[in-house]
Amino acid sequence: MKPIVLITGASYGIGEAIAYTFAAAGYRLSICCNRSGERLADVAAQIQSQYQTDVLTYVGDVGDFSFVQEMAKDTLTRFGQIDVLINNAGIAHIGLLTDMSVEEWNHLVAVNLSSVFHTCKCIVPSMVQRHQGKIINISSVWGNVGASCEVAYSACKGGINSFTKALGKELAPSNIQVNAIACGCIDTRMNACLEKEDIAQLCEEIPAGRFGRPDEVAALALSLATGNDYLNGQVITLDGGWV
Numbered sequence: 001m002k003p004i005v006l007i008t009g010a011s012y013g014i015g016e017a018i019a020y021t022f023a024a025a026g027y028r029l030s031i032c033c034n035r036s037g038e039r040l041a042d043v044a045a046q047i048q049s050q051y052q053t054d055v056l057t058y059v060g061d062v063g064d065f066s067f068v069q070e071m072a073k074d075t076l077t078r079f080g081q082i083d084v085l086i087n088n089a090g091i092a093h094i095g096l097l098t099d100m101s102v103e104e105w106n107h108l109v110a111v112n113l114s115s116v117f118h119t120c121k122c123i124v125p126s127m128v129q130r131h132q133g134k135i136i137n138i139s140s141v142w143g144n145v146g147a148s149c150e151v152a153y154s155a156c157k158g159g160i161n162s163f164t165k166a167l168g169k170e171l172a173p174s175n176i177q178v179n180a181i182a183c184g185c186i187d188t189r190m191n192a193c194l195e196k197e198d199i200a201q202l203c204e205e206i207p208a209g210r211f212g213r214p215d216e217v218a219a220l221a222l223s224l225a226t227g228n229d230y231l232n233g234q235v236i237t238l239d240g241g242w243v
């Protein structure tokens with residue numbers, strides 16, 4: 001039986017790369033996004049034809065508990081189990097904290113942090129029952145050190161880091177490993193707002209001299225999913241030596 005991975009936010013960027021990498025490694029996929037249903041369907045069709053594997057797709061907001069509940073229930077009904085959960089969906093918000101509205105704050109926290117609670121609440125019980133599972137949270141270096149003009153985003157990613165460490169301890173006796181990848185600058189749509197000069201300046205600051213690639217994050221996610229069961233509750237920084 002092929003193992004199953006559920007990936008949030010797989011229509012673009014890191015999530016899309018993770019979907020391809022896991023399909024190539026023999027996984028069946030359950031993937032979702034919020035606003036790019038057509039693009040998600042294209043990703044699913046491409047993966048299905050390239051890797052002859054099953055792909056379930058869902059369109060909705062991971063910040064909405066009822067959407068996540070439906071997605072998890074349907075995936076578990078149709079696939080029977082979820083071996084790996086990858087919490088990747090996320091959005092950025094750049095600006096002074098005092099300019100942020102309460103609605104923007106609540107939305108960011110729902111999508112970037114509460115979503116991780118939602119998926120874990122719905123999927124962990126089935127992992128505990130099987131006494132096996134891997135949870136991988138896609139975090140950010142800003143969750144480690146904080147960023148000016150990204151206070152809410154940093155708070156969410158810092159929350160994910162602590163969530164990862166705490167849940168790793170809680171689930172280790174059930175043979176479930178929870179780890180996070182704290183990404184530096186990765187070349188995706190999320191950074192499309194950066195001007196050429198900003199990118200050049202960032203590349204000068206990053207010891208590796210360049211942004212990371214989505215497939216490099218995906219390769220680390222796969223190694224966490226398939227690797228050492230004794231590695232638990234860790235936040236692994238992937239940033240070219242930057243922060």
Ligand code: NAP
Nearest residue numbers: 009011012013014033034035036062090140183186188190
């Ligand atoms: P991206 O290219 O913008 O992709 C984000 C993905 O998340 C898309 O598939 C998007 O789908 C989905 N998504 C957004 N809001 C959602 C929601 N409410 N419900 C369900 N899906 C949603 O960004 P990315 O760079 O790949 O980011 C992926 C993760 O990496 C995020 O958690 C981000 O914080 C983290 N990260 C990225 C970087 C970086 O430099 N790129 C650095 C550190 C951490 P729709 O467009 O359809 O909504």
